[in-house]
Amino acid sequence: MSRKRPGRVRTKRDNRRPPLLLSTIKPQSINVREDEIMSIVCPDCERWRRIMGDTQLKIREHCTRECAAGGTSCEEHTRCPGSNQPVQLDISAEQWGEAMLAADSTATGRRSARQHYKPIPAPPEPIARMSSSPNTPVEALSTYRSHLRRCRDSDKASKCAGSYRCAEGTRIAALYAELEQAEGQRVRDARVDALLARHRTARTWSRYTETTVSTKSSLAKRGGTAVEEANNAVRDRRPGSVSEFRGPEVPLSPPNQQVHDQRQAVLGRQYARKTTAAPPA
Numbered sequence: 001m002s003r004k005r006p007g008r009v010r011t012k013r014d015n016r017r018p019p020l021l022l023s024t025i026k027p028q029s030i031n032v033r034e035d036e037i038m039s040i041v042c043p044d045c046e047r048w049r050r051i052m053g054d055t056q057l058k059i060r061e062h063c064t065r066e067c068a069a070g071g072t073s074c075e076e077h078t079r080c081p082g083s084n085q086p087v088q089l090d091i092s093a094e095q096w097g098e099a100m101l102a103a104d105s106t107a108t109g110r111r112s113a114r115q116h117y118k119p120i121p122a123p124p125e126p127i128a129r130m131s132s133s134p135n136t137p138v139e140a141l142s143t144y145r146s147h148l149r150r151c152r153d154s155d156k157a158s159k160c161a162g163s164y165r166c167a168e169g170t171r172i173a174a175l176y177a178e179l180e181q182a183e184g185q186r187v188r189d190a191r192v193d194a195l196l197a198r199h200r201t202a203r204t205w206s207r208y209t210e211t212t213v214s215t216k217s218s219l220a221k222r223g224g225t226a227v228e229e230a231n232n233a234v235r236d237r238r239p240g241s242v243s244e245f246r247g248p249e250v251p252l253s254p255p256n257q258q259v260h261d262q263r264q265a266v267l268g269r270q271y272a273r274k275t276t277a278a279p280p281a
Helices: 093-109 137-153 167-211 226-232 257-277
Strands: 039-041 048-052 057-059 086-088
Touching: 137 167
Parallel strands: none
Antiparallel strands: 039 048, 048 057, 057 086
């Protein structure tokens, strides 16, 4: 592929500014790629313009608008101050490519500093204005009567009067009719649920009774026997009286009186030695 010939500089004049060093410009604002026309973003009009010349590089003369340079319409427009700006090529294509890669990597990982504010939500309705929907015909009828009293005393144009009902009154009346119609079915469903629960409880207790093999004496706490009733009774006892639960099976004296006396004597001597060895307070 033949190399494109650079545009000719038809004048020696410039805009009397110091030469623009391409190494000081952002790499994304110039194009020095080989086999392509060199171009640059004009620092004045900020549009892509062609760089003319082979040895003396200048920005092509142009206007401040987006039109074909050198055309009849362009001559009638105001010339851009960046026209014929001297340019100095002090960067190679390899250096420009490395700068482009570095700029792309930093731009990819950089986050925008702009803050995005979320819209402020609308304030909620006050609790005093919130009305719970009635769930029973009685509640719906009470709500309907309260609405009629408030609506008839209000000054609004479309208020409840005679047989006429406003939108809110019509809604509450329809809700009352719906609840009244469904009340019978709701009562029947509740009655069936109660019967089923009672039947399940009876079956559970009967199954537990059949699987229980304990005697009535061991189940005295649930059986309500005379022993349990006497034990739970709270009665005043006279001093020196004997409890009705006292019997021959309750030991009142040690099995071996001689061994018991010997043991008590040993414990008494041990206590006496501890008392004698203790330092005076």
